[in-house]
Amino acid sequence: MLQRVDRRQRVTGRIAEVFFSIQGEGATAGTPAVFVRLQGCSVGCVWCDTKYSWDPRAGREVALDDLVEEASAFPCRRCVVTGGEPLESPLFSPLVQALKARGFTLEVETSGALPPPPVAVDQWNVSVKVAGSGVPEAKRINPEAIRHFLALGAWWKFVVVDAADVSEVVRLAERFAIPRGRILLMPEGVRREEILERSPWVMEECKRYGFRYSPRLHILFWGARRGV
Template sequence: MKYWIIEIFTSIQGEGEVIGTPSNFVRLAGCHMRCIWCDTKYSWHKYDGKELSIQEIISKINVSVKTTTITGGEPLLQDIIPLAEELKKLEQRIVVETSGTIKPNQKLMELVDVFSVSPKLSNAGYRLKYNFKDDDWATYYKFVIVNPKTDIPEVIKFVEENRIDHRKVLLQPDGRRNDYVNALKELADSVMEFGVQFRVLPQLHRIISYR
């Protein structure tokens, strides 16, 4: 079994509920979306990656770090079950970062510890319909907020339509902002104004450079 891989590295998790956690990162090549604010456009095309076997991937991670994040691109475009099985043999906690447009099967759900799901708002350039109300398989939902005044109501609508627990919703500012700390404050102020129970978190790598 081989995978198209963009990069493998070890760093500190920069976002989501696992923020601040040391983690291996396996970034798979290929994505079926083209989000306007994407910060990993270099992973969009499958053949920009390198084809590696599972053992080649394992040889490049730090097995003493007990979390591995499988990301992309869109990692669920490739069958990551065999890779996840090998990582579990190494007692790895597995985090999968996905757009939520591809539902994992039951076997993968049993292998993965954390599904970090990032549904796309219209600020990504899409008008997508999601259905999580019948199967809420996400560990948490992470939204990129460009304009809090218009984006937060869109998140509220998503949460209501999909019957999502507010405590599973994370908001983070647009990483393209040069005044990132101000963007974070604006987002926090807006969450308080709307009176919602969503969590506001930064992308840690926007504040500190660590890799």
């Protein structure tokens, strides 16, 4: 497995990158944060903009203590733990606990395919995948996990490609009683031009259904670059 505990009980795992930027999307878009991108994701969205984070054997191996030091070196005590699918990483829970102990406010980006472990996260950003992701429904919709995240007051972010995706968001909101005011729609796209082209349509859909529009600032300003 990726995680191992050696004779000194050092927790290790693999990460894709650590960087200091601003939150690019969701309820806290625009907020400075340290990003820790954990390695590994088995969800497989066709439009994923971080495919380098999929392979759990890729990235670099780090010891938990060193990772916490690396994150703490930035002049910011807000951290976004992302992936990949961070809940697939054996580093996830020990990392959250260690960062909380260092005074970080924590956001977690997850696909919602797995239920949340019992750790103290300040803000869950759950991006349940709809059909346009190309992921089979049985893999992307986990009712038990969705109910857990609802109980934790999560924010819900949906990347949408077309009207069928928005209709699915409406159905999911009704099926799971997700408050519409907690739902954000984001235009799909890995290039600035795609985001700009889809955004007016997404905004109209938000007005129609009472959802909230989310920009994707990192793509708007830096495109598909890593570490931003």
